[in-house]
Amino acid sequence: MSTFFRFYLIVLLLSFHPFLLAKQELRVGVGNFPPFFIEDGEHGLFLDITKEVFKLMPGYDATFTFMSNSKLFREINKGTEIDVACNIFAGSKVDAYLSEPLFRYTDVAVSKKENNFIIKKISDLKGRSISAYQGAIDLLGDEFKKMAQENKRYTENGRPSETTLLVAMGDKDVRVGDVFIFLYDISNNKYKKRGISANDFIVHRLWSDVFTHMAFRDESIRDKANKAILEIQNNGVLEQIYKEYEVYLRFEESAE
Numbered sequence: 672m673s674t675f676f677r678f679y680l681i682v683l684l685l686s687f688h689p690f691l692l693a694k695q696e697l698r699v700g701v702g703n704f705p706p707f708f709i710e711d712g713e714h715g716l717f718l719d720i721t722k723e724v725f726k727l728m729p730g731y732d733a734t735f736t737f738m739s740n741s742k743l744f745r746e747i748n749k750g751t752e753i754d755v756a757c758n759i760f761a762g763s764k765v766d767a768y769l770s771e772p773l774f775r776y777t778d779v780a781v782s783k784k785e786n787n788f789i790i791k792k793i794s795d796l797k798g799r800s801i802s803a804y805q806g807a808i809d810l811l812g813d814e815f816k817k818m819a820q821e822n823k824r825y826t827e828n829g830r831p832s833e834t835t836l837l838v839a840m841g842d843k844d845v846r847v848g849d850v851f852i853f854l855y856d857i858s859n860n861k862y863k864k865r866g867i868s869a870n871d872f873i874v875h876r877l878w879s880d881v882f883t884h885m886a887f888r889d890e891s892i893r894d895k896a897n898k899a900i901l902e903i904q905n906n907g908v909l910e911q912i913y914k915e916y917e918v919y920l921r922f923e924e925s926a927e
Contacts, residue, residue, distance in 0.1 A: 694730055695730060695731050695732070696731075696732050697725075697733045697734070697754050697755055697892070698734055698736060698752065698753045698755070699733050699734065699753065699757065700742075700747060700752070700753035700755065701718060701735050701737055701743075701756075702717075702738070702739070702743060702757070703738065703739070706851050706852065706854075706855035706920065707851070708737065708757070708758075713735060716913070716916045717757060717758055717774045718735070718757075719916075721733075721735075721885070723899075723908055723909070723912065724773070724896055724899045724900055725899075726899075727898075728899055733755075736752070736753060740758075743756050743758075743759075744756075744759075744763065744765060747759070747765050747886050747888070748767070750766075750888045754892075755885055755888070755892075756885070756886040757774070757885050757886075758883045758884075759883055759884050759885070759886040760883050760884075761883075765886050768886065768887045768888075768893040769884040769885070769886055769887075769893075770884045770885040770886070770887065770896050771884070771901065773900055773909075774882060774883040775880050775881070775882055775913065776880065777851065777876075778807075778811060778848060778850075778878045778881070779849075779850045779853070779876050780796065780801075780846070780875040780877055781845065781847075781848075781850075781873070782844060782845050782846075782873055782875065783841070783871060783872055783873075784871055784873050786844065788844065788845070790845070790873075790877070791875070793812070793814045793815050793818060794814070796815075796822075797818055797821075798822070798824075799824070799844040799845050800824035800825075800842075800845070801819070801822065801824065801846075802827075802837040802842075802843040802847070803826070803846075803847035803848060804827065804828065804829075804849075805827045805829045806827070807819075807847055807848070808820070808827065811847070812878070831849070831853075831856065834846045834847070835852075835853055835856035835857055836856075838872075839867055850874055851916060853874075854917065854920035855920055857869050858920055869920070
């Protein structure tokens with residue numbers, strides 16, 4: 672092969688190089704509720720986890736679209752606006768391929784330290800005034816449901832921030848809901864101004880974690896994502912993200 676021909680071949684390959692490395696765009700639909708998905712700055716606990724998954728899928732360029740949960744379900748079923756949906760429960764009726772479990776919800780009971788409540792099991796909630804998230808009565812097991820039905824001081828609220836407010840102000844004994852949502856709520860400036868922080872509360876872990884999934888229109892891409900998910904599980908990256916967010920939210924007020 673002549674020197675000129677080799678030079679020509681190299682130039683030709685370099686000319687096509689950008690096309691050889693072109694990534695496939697993936698339109699990823701995500702919710703828009705903190706601390707899991709936050710549109711401002713494109714961050715949040717679940718979004719950061721999602722980004723770690725796609726870091727291990729270099730052939731794809733993920734772009735994120737924030738939307739309501741109801742629209743998320745509609746769009747992943749249609750497949751016209753998004754290719755992937757995040758934070759999908761296993762029992763959801765979606766026309767898509769679910770990934771390995773990835774996103775973790777940790778429902779807990781929270782009470783004020785000063786009250787010295789001993790809450791080690793669900794029966795210890797009996798007689799307490801409780802504020803829980805909407806639908807908790809049907810999601811937290813039969814024992815909890817029975818307790819709630821028999822408890823005249825049990826209420827549910829469609830806005831998790833309201834459940835935090837009620838326990839923080841002493842209007843309720845116990846808040847029931849996700850620990851990360853509580854930590855996010857309690858770091859709000861309105862509580863800082865009152866001298867209230869996460870350190871004023873006790874977290875009572877009464878339930879097992881619940882996991883949700885990513886949903887993919889393409890089964891082969893789902894399979895690649897599963898390999899990435901297993902990798903971040905095995906190398907400790909996934910658990911590290913959860914720990915970092917818990918520490919950050921718990922002690923956010925002391926950093927200012």
